Amino acid sequence: MAEITNTNQPSQPLLELNNIDKSFAGIHALSGVSFNLRDGEIHALVGENGAGKSTLIKIITGAYTPDKGTIDLNGVTYNSLDPERARRLGIGVVYQEFNILPELSVAENIFLEAPPMRRFGLIDMKKRTQMATQLLERLGQGNIDPNEQVKNLTVGEQQIVEITKALATNARILILDEPSAVLPSRDLDRLFNVIKTLRAEGHGIIYISHRLNEIFELADRVTVLKDGKTVVTKDVSETNNTELVRFMVGRALTDMYPPADAKQGNVLLDVSHLNIEGTVFDINFQVHEGEVVGLAGLGGCGRTTVCRTLVGLGKIRSGQIQYLGNRAQRSPDKAAKAGLVLIPEDRKTHGLILNQSMRFNMVLPNLSQIKRWGVLQTRTENQIVQKAISDIQIRPSNPDITAENLSGGNQQKIVVGKWLLTNPKLVIFDEPTRGIDVGAKAEIYMRIRELTRRGIGVVMASSELPELIGMCDRILVFHEGRITGELARADFTEEAIMILATATEKSALPCE
Secondary structure (H helix, E strand, C coil): CCEEECCCCCCCCCEEEEEEEEEECCEEEEEEEEEEECCCCEEEEECCCCCCHHHHHHHHCCCCCCCEEEEEECCEEECCCCHHHHHHCCEEEECCCCCCCCCCEHHHHHCCCCCCECHHHCECHHHHHHHHHHHHHHCCCCCCCCCCEHHHCCHHHHHHHHHHHHHHCCCCEEEEECCCCCCCHHHHHHHHHHHHHHHHCCCEEEEECCCHHHHHHHCCEEEEEECCEEEEEEEHHHCCHHHHHHHHHCCCCCCCCCCCCCCCCCEEEEEEEEEECCCEEEEEEEEECCCEEEEECCCCCCHHHHHHHHCCCCCEEEEEEEECCEECCCCHHHHHHHCEEEECCCHHHHHCCCCCEHHHHHHHHHHHHHEECCEECHHHHHHHHHHHHHHHCCCCCCCCCEHHHCCHHHHHHHHHHHHHCCCCCEEEEECCCCCCCHHHHHHHHHHHHHHHHCCCEEEEECCCHHHHHHHCCEEEEEECCEEEEEEEHHHCCHHHHHHHHCCCCHHHCCCC
């Protein structure tokens, strides 16, 4: 590995990338990208899916070798890093998908790579617990028991363990990749407090998020990538949401949420006194043709359980689900054939076969359309796949690209596209825009409105309150497995939803 000693100037950034290029099969993922991070700074990195953020992070952590450019770190210039050297030089990363062992304790996970040792190669378990306690208390998280199995922690607490693992390796630079995407709203303040503590200690933090409101709450500076190039770096105090969106997508998104202009028709879905496995209790609601019904509530409130049960993935204890006037089918396959489909919240686990092509994923639930006398019709297959790719604007448009090599936004479009090919009458979207950029969000919203104009009913479960307010005709709010209220469009406010989601009396809320 080439290495050039550099004079360390006091004003030199903690990390600096200079004119980084990276290509895959002749396609530029990064082209002349420059980026720097200072001590005690939260530097946000934003851009549409496919803009180059993930590639840049993998170059910083040593997973990829740049084709051109240099990396300045701790006063030394490198042509490239490898993962082990990056860790030794103080670079830590917390990915959206956690890398922890659920059966081990908090302390065991924190010191998995380098546990404190005693003589004869034995782990000093007492010291390990003490050190874990000190690290957690340093982050203001002393209520997390270092001896507790990680599987018993909340999602938010598991994320704190991931961050603490990085600190245990003396990371001075911490990369947080979509840290809030998997968190229920009640854990966000806890995460933000930890991040601010790290900044106060002098750590440099690269913060990646599609939630622009978080950028303005946390970050000091923001860098926008688009099409593998650096568009701009600005102090957060000198920009705004509208400007950032324009930098990211190349245009102003003045109409993020299309108008609710569909005509509502007959009842498609009628849920009556539904009880599910002791987690959902006495649920009643209807969905009409051309209507978007939102399901709101805090994490664990039951909305995802309801979504899954509607297509036969949950066990009904009592009550009834009627679809098109008949008892709903009790398997996903039969439900889909009848016209009731689910776009799941976890596209990677439940929505796609990642190591298969875009074509394979789209065709899988639509084989009946392209078979004749039991033989697949290649021409028909190509026609319907190309039409779907064009309709939902997947980029790149090559149907033989594997799903795992596409951005999160394009992966979500594949999931949406494959189920729309089945010509559904009712579509259930569970977290339809989780982890995708603002441009892809706008396209998903437009597609949902197009569905309603065709008389298709939509159920939308989401933890994003602005999304529900912008897209829904009615919102049902869940709390601990029960519907605590229904809001009409005229009554939509974030406060009204949260009062119902927390079962809090309005009079008990603090005054502004």
